[in-house]
Amino acid sequence: MSALPASVGWTGDAVRIIDQRLLPGQLSVRDLATVDEVVDAIATLAVRGANVIGSAGALGFVLGVRAGLDADDTAARLIAARPTAVNLRVAVGLALDAYHAGRDPLGVALGLLTADDEQTRRIGELGRDELAGARVILTHCNTGRLATTGWGTALGVAYAIHESGRPLTVLATETRPLRQGARLTAWELAASGIDVELLVDSAAAAALGTGRVDAVIVGADRIAANGDTANKVGTRSLAVAAAREGVPFYVAATLNAIDPSTASGADIEIEERSADEVLDTPIEGVRVWNPAFDVTPAELITGIITEAGILRAPYSDSIAKAVQA
Numbered sequence: 001m002s003a004l005p006a007s008v009g010w011t012g013d014a015v016r017i018i019d020q021r022l023l024p025g026q027l028s029v030r031d032l033a034t035v036d037e038v039v040d041a042i043a044t045l046a047v048r049g050a051n052v053i054g055s056a057g058a059l060g061f062v063l064g065v066r067a068g069l070d071a072d073d074t075a076a077r078l079i080a081a082r083p084t085a086v087n088l089r090v091a092v093g094l095a096l097d098a099y100h101a102g103r104d105p106l107g108v109a110l111g112l113l114t115a116d117d118e119q120t121r122r123i124g125e126l127g128r129d130e131l132a133g134a135r136v137i138l139t140h141c142n143t144g145r146l147a148t149t150g151w152g153t154a155l156g157v158a159y160a161i162h163e164s165g166r167p168l169t170v171l172a173t174e175t176r177p178l179r180q181g182a183r184l185t186a187w188e189l190a191a192s193g194i195d196v197e198l199l200v201d202s203a204a205a206a207a208l209g210t211g212r213v214d215a216v217i218v219g220a221d222r223i224a225a226n227g228d229t230a231n232k233v234g235t236r237s238l239a240v241a242a243a244r245e246g247v248p249f250y251v252a253a254t255l256n257a258i259d260p261s262t263a264s265g266a267d268i269e270i271e272e273r274s275a276d277e278v279l280d281t282p283i284e285g286v287r288v289w290n291p292a293f294d295v296t297p298a299e300l301i302t303g304i305i306t307e308a309g310i311l312r313a314p315y316s317d318s319i320a321k322a323v324q325a
């Protein structure tokens, strides 16, 4: 997997990405030279994963101001590309603040790439130690090297366990409708030599009921001040099933996925996507509800693994302390 190009980078005059829509069949690297191209790449999930879209958004902002576009309008367009992951708003906001302060936003954007690598490595190490006895973990969607500029958040824990030499099996859910688990997680884990078993989303509760899963660990797109967490649709179902079966349920996320201004999960805007992601061919008289995310209530979360430590209930307190530190 070390041969995998960076999930996002800067060429000097373009934002370089892997077009994740084409994986695993085709590893296609694209250079995005305009804000329009970056907005489209984020909106179509050519580049995806909360952490990576933040980095892509910040670099896209640099493209905009270098092209002479209005800074605030450019930032607003990039942030609007996908509404749920707060990382995008935070990262673009940092670049915008730097610009208005007369500092080069490129330095901020490139710094985010490095910080994400360091932060996700720390998350992996903390998660490895927290899950000291785990041999089988179940995860959802993709949170690894394609979704961060490091080894990942939830998958960072898998990489850290594997790097320590401990035996590990990862159960990866397919993650419909865009199949990030099948196309991305299973692919990157297998390429890294980690034992991975793919299952359809609707088999996850049954897997948890077998007793073979030691922990569930997922990523986050936005963590509210009370610990309610928005993540890929299907996460809530996993948390409910894990609670039923007494399986620990962890969220792994960098601190920039926490939004203190969002009081609870009810205040998180959930992106809804088009019907054609679910139905190849429209069916007369059939509506489609296609939310990209759902919200897991804080009381179903065993711990939130961050680079600053593992946050535990009551999350209003532990989150407040973490973001103030």
Ligand SMILES: CSC[C@H]1O[C@H](OP(=O)(O)O)[C@H](O)[C@@H]1O
Pocket (backbone or CB within 6 Å): 048, 049, 050, 051, 052, 140, 141, 142, 143, 144, 147, 148, 153, 180, 218, 219, 220, 221, 231, 232, 233, 292
């Ligand atoms: C570090 S990835 C976090 C998060 O982002 C993914 O969403 P998407 O594939 O729609 O960009 C997924 O919810 C991951 O858990």
